[in-house]
Amino acid sequence: MVTIFGVPVQALLGQLLVGLINGSFYAMLSLGLAIIFGMLRIINFAHGALYMLGAFVGYLMLAHLGISYWLALILSPLAVGLFGVIVERVALSRLYRVDPLYGLLFTFGLALVVEGGFRYYFGVSGQPYPTPKALTGGMNLGFMFLPVYRGWVVVASIVVCTATWFLIERTKLGAYLRASTENPVLVQAFGVNVPVLLTFTYGLGCALAALAGIMAAPVYQVSPLMGSNIIIVVFAVVVVGGMGSILGAILTGYALGLIEGLTKVFYPEASNIVIFVVMAIVLLVRPAGLFGRDA
Amino acid sequence: MPETLLEVRGLNAWYGESHVLHGVDMTVRPGETVTLLGRNGVGKTTTLRAIMGIVRKRTGTLRFDGQDLLKLPLHRTAHAGLGFVPEERGIFSTLDVMENLMLPPVVAPGGMSIEEIFTLFPNLKERRSSPGTKLSGGEQQMLAIARMLRTGVKMLLLDEPTEGLAPVIIDRIGDALLSLRERGMTILLVEQNFRFASRIADRFYVMEHGAITTGFPVGELEARMPELQELLGV
Numbered sequence: 001m002v003t004i005f006g007v008p009v010q011a012l013l014g015q016l017l018v019g020l021i022n023g024s025f026y027a028m029l030s031l032g033l034a035i036i037f038g039m040l041r042i043i044n045f046a047h048g049a050l051y052m053l054g055a056f057v058g059y060l061m062l063a064h065l066g067i068s069y070w071l072a073l074i075l076s077p078l079a080v081g082l083f084g085v086i087v088e089r090v091a092l093s094r095l096y097r098v099d100p101l102y103g104l105l106f107t108f109g110l111a112l113v114v115e116g117g118f119r120y121y122f123g124v125s126g127q128p129y130p131t132p133k134a135l136t137g138g139m140n141l142g143f144m145f146l147p148v149y150r151g152w153v154v155v156a157s158i159v160v161c162t163a164t165w166f167l168i169e170r171t172k173l174g175a176y177l178r179a180s181t182e183n184p185v186l187v188q189a190f191g192v193n194v195p196v197l198l199t200f201t202y203g204l205g206c207a208l209a210a211l212a213g214i215m216a217a218p219v220y221q222v223s224p225l226m227g228s229n230i231i232i233v234v235f236a237v238v239v240v241g242g243m244g245s246i247l248g249a250i251l252t253g254y255a256l257g258l259i260e261g262l263t264k265v266f267y268p269e270a271s272n273i274v275i276f277v278v279m280a281i282v283l284l285v286r287p288a289g290l291f292g293r294d295a
Numbered sequence: 296m297p298e299t300l301l302e303v304r305g306l307n308a309w310y311g312e313s314h315v316l317h318g319v320d321m322t323v324r325p326g327e328t329v330t331l332l333g334r335n336g337v338g339k340t341t342t343l344r345a346i347m348g349i350v351r352k353r354t355g356t357l358r359f360d361g362q363d364l365l366k367l368p369l370h371r372t373a374h375a376g377l378g379f380v381p382e383e384r385g386i387f388s389t390l391d392v393m394e395n396l397m398l399p400p401v402v403a404p405g406g407m408s409i410e411e412i413f414t415l416f417p418n419l420k421e422r423r424s425s426p427g428t429k430l431s432g433g434e435q436q437m438l439a440i441a442r443m444l445r446t447g448v449k450m451l452l453l454d455e456p457t458e459g460l461a462p463v464i465i466d467r468i469g470d471a472l473l474s475l476r477e478r479g480m481t482i483l484l485v486e487q488n489f490r491f492a493s494r495i496a497d498r499f500y501v502m503e504h505g506a507i508t509t510g511f512p513v514g515e516l517e518a519r520m521p522e523l524q525e526l527l528g529v
Contacts, residue, residue: 172397186381
């Protein structure tokens with residue numbers, strides 16, 4: 001058997017793949033968090049709950065309406081994005097002028113309410129979500145076995161992250177968003193309706209979380225706690241990448257997923273804390289994060 | 296007496312609890328260049344920000360081109376035809392020069408084309424793909440003015456465009472403002488530099504303690520110099 005540093009290659013590649021898949025979800029979630037923080041200056045503690053909501057909307061659509069995974073991939077982010085738009089209009093938009101702590105507390109409370117509600121109705125056990133037929137089975141890559149759905153998750157997340165990066169860094173709408181992040185008052189004085197941009201941004205961040213949720217449904221189980229399990233890691237990713245940095249959030253998401261996977265191979269005991277160790281080291285060396293601007 | 300483009304009457308404005316403007320009265324006619332003089336802290340910048348609607352706590356009369364500016368939300372003021380060039384210039388560091396230039400939405404037909412803007416400010420053309428804040432102070436000021444010219448606004452509010460710039464750059468900004476004036480642009484300017492202001496302004500207003508105390512045409516500037524130097528402490 002071929003080994004690297006005494007570890008079988010299959011095991012190494014297998015864990016790297018798991019790391020890459022986790023990293024795909026980290027990247028999509030931290031991307032949404034970074035966009036929301038950049039524009040709204042709000043640390044969206046509800047992000048994990050929105051990810052869970054995305055998975056549950058997909059699950060309920062399938063269970064009660066027979067709506068397929070592919071349609072849910074569009075409808076679930078739309079529904080959760082609309083929920084985000086309502087939340088921003090009704091509540092968050094009233095909190096911009098007060099201490100940022102209020103936004104943090106509000107989103108934290110929202111997460112508790114949403115997660116508590118689902119826990120009340122569905123319990124804490126996970127609901128299985130079948131892998132869509134077209135993506136079942138696996139491929140033998142010669143050196144390892146790749147389940148098709150997991151390959152799809154990695155590719156789809158790269159496409160989603162790239163598209164979002166393109167929207168923000170290369171389009172006119174993105175220029176408005178970047179400029180508003182720097183100086184919202186001046187952008188509004190130029191005649192841009194910044195309040196509507198803020199609503200759109202929160203809706204977009206929520207939709208991204210829901211998309212990650214529905215994509216995660218066949219990999220993990222659909223459970224009311226799936227969001228609170230992942231969100232702490234995602235916050236660590238955002239801190240390592242640099243608050244508000246789009247590219248930082250994406251690259252750090254994948255990188256920390258891979259590091260976590262590698263740790264499982266070489267020192268499994270540390271795999272649960274390695275991300276936080278990385279975070280502590282990065283904060284010591286570059287307090288603004290790897291891609292943060294005022295380092 | 297030609298019609299009035301901007302009418303400011305009894306304008307009061309507050310920053311939080313602090314009452315900054317105490318009844319500002321002034322008018323600007325179409326095509327005029329009017330300069331607001333005054334010591335630091337008398338409310339010149341606040342006057343521009345209150346007209347624009349950036350300072351929201353305002354009372355009095357504020358009419359522009361037949362519209363009541365007090366009723367407009369901030370993002371509609373530009374659409375009424377007002378372009379704002381802030382003192383700190385407000386160039387965005389995450390946008391390159393071209394993106395900065397294209398950022399403000401077009402609010403009315405009749406704005407300048409990119410080619411015309413580049414003819415007016417050739418430096419910007421050379422540096423079109425640099426990040427906005429990598430430009431020199433003078434180039435940033437040119438960019439801050441240039442980006443409002445695409446939009447078709449009728450009037451520019453310029454806050455100390457020559458502050459901290461070298462004389463040769465100040466002359467070029469003066470040339471640009473003169474050629475804008477020839478095109479019929481109306482300009483309200485806050486300025487400390489007499490030489491620059493006398494070159495382009497038609498009229499002056501003097502501000503003290505949050506109100507206009509006197510106004511005079513450019514022809515009287517020479518005669519009033521001793522009085523103004525006393526007043527402005529220059």
